[in-house]
Amino acid sequence: MFQENSARGHFAMTSPSQAAVTETDTPGLVPDGLNSKKKRKTSALTGRSPGQLMWARFKRDRTGVISACVVLFFFAIGLFAPVISKIYGKDPYTRYGQNTPGLLINQYPAQPNGGISSDFWFGIEPGLGRDVFMQLLYGIRNTLGLAVAITIVSVLTAIVLGVAAGYFGGRIDYFVGRFIDLLMAFPNQLFYVAFVPVVAAILVAPEDEMPPWLRAVIIILVMWFLGWMSLARLLRGQVLSLREREFVEAAKVSGASPWRIIRRELVPNVMTPILVQTTYMLPNFVTSIAGLSFLGVGLVEPTPDWGRMFANAADYYRNDITYLFFPGVAMVLFIVAFNLLGDSVRDAFDPKRAR
């Protein structure tokens, strides 16, 4: 999250109680002891995998299912934005308010409530006069696309570095650990704001026009740089205890290569924390991207962008608060749903833990 406390997510993971929790956090990955007794009993009856058990528990959790539906809805409208645009008959670029006289008076929508009407469902953007519904839809599409990309690269980086550090230990562990310490000391808001323009200037000569996709790549790069550490630390800790276990020992004795042990023995056993952390990471990236755009270093006009709507609204909200309303409410809804989903996913993997 690109709120003022964005740095903390990384550190929170390292708090002693949290670390203690995560060790006992994952019933699916404990192949012996109490848990497996339970599992063996159920597997004798039905033969369900931990994943299936988790899914069965998740389906019973009504809050979880509803929030999953809301989250899916957001991804669906993002994905199908072009289709919706065709049915709705407008696009996010045309300046309807300026082209059609009478829609805007002195920059502001002529009709009350930001110009909401059967033609413009969410009203008209003050100033440029674009359709707010389409702006928001495409803004959600672009922001979610960026957030998913950043999440994927961050999770992959965290898996590679975290598992390598935990499994090989020694010098690799030391350097990865110090590198994480270094990155965590960066003030991350300032880092994003300072380095998006710098990386942009490195990649594109000042007189050239920057293509929108390159801007997106730069945002992904900069946010990825400070996005992976918390998960990597978590995975390192998990792998550290896993590598002492008998099944890893057995694989080693039977002559498996380190790469095979990591791929076949270790990574499947840390899928639970990866999945749980991912559901917390993605909404944080969404708010971070929006915050970046709010500060004026995100995607640039005319690419529609969720966060930039807040920056635009800051100029107009004194006379037209409706324009601020829709992107704001949509974002609160999305973040609430995603946080609830994260809690439910965690509960489904670990039914013992109280909310």
Place this chain on the structure above:
Amino acid sequence: MLRFLFRRSLGAIVILLLISAFTFFLFFAAPRDPALLACGRNCGPDALAIIHKNLGLDEPVPVQYWNFMSGILTGRDFAQGPCPAPCFGYSFATGDAVWNTIVDRFPITLSLTIGGAAVFLLVGLATGMVAAWKQGTLIDKIFSSASLVLSSMQIYFVGPIVLALLVYNTNLLGQPKYVPITEDPAGWFMGLLIPWCVLSIIFTAQYTRMARSAMIEQLQEEHVRTARAKGMSARTVFFRYAWRGSLIPIVTIFGIDLGTLFGGAMITEVTFALPGLGTLSMQSVLNTDLPTVMGVMLFAAAFIILFNILVDACYAFIDPRVRLS
């Protein structure tokens, strides 16, 4: 304790050096000329060369880095005049000494942070503990769902709404502004009231959630059960035993939040147009003003590291089992 502090300070210096090197070299890797801005619109090559010389931009980048870093310890002499010991150079954009600018702006960020932190720590912990105390009741459900929704709010969404409601439409409060507390304590308080509240809405909600789950986790611990079995009153168990154990995650997060906020609460400052460190760093980034970016970056990073060390030192006081080594 002293050995711990010494070792951690050494580590901190290494990290600050690396951060400064990273910032400096990446900044100069971009083919932009910071002198162009200082030079103004009608800029001839001669004038540009003079500005390059004055700013020290004619030297190779590693030499510039060395001059910059040694200047922090020993001070430097510029064309503008001597720059005493904590010298971060002169701003490319305004020509002011960077350190003086930071010292000027910091009280604003400090006021914003301390006031906001006081609100969110007290209210957040109180509501979180009440929710844990009354776990499962209506109060708990109200607090939990309110904190869930509020913690998903964004400052750039809530801020304008609060301003529109309280300032522009009803005139209940004045436009947020910063007045030094030494000049006018009442004005200082009233001017920062809205930023404090908006900043702490989100934090309060997060602290409520955190305090609640930390307390509930503690209440399931063995030592709490033992205390109950001994026949201690529910209140003693709650406040003496569970409370102490739940402090560690809270102190950790609080230290991190405070350290981050001291380096500039960017979004809050921009939303309310408060000229603190966050706004300063925004402006300096837009102006390609390297000395100021470096100054604020190091200043903010130093706070993050400082609070990190403080948090680790605090563990030893909270939990006697923790040994600092």
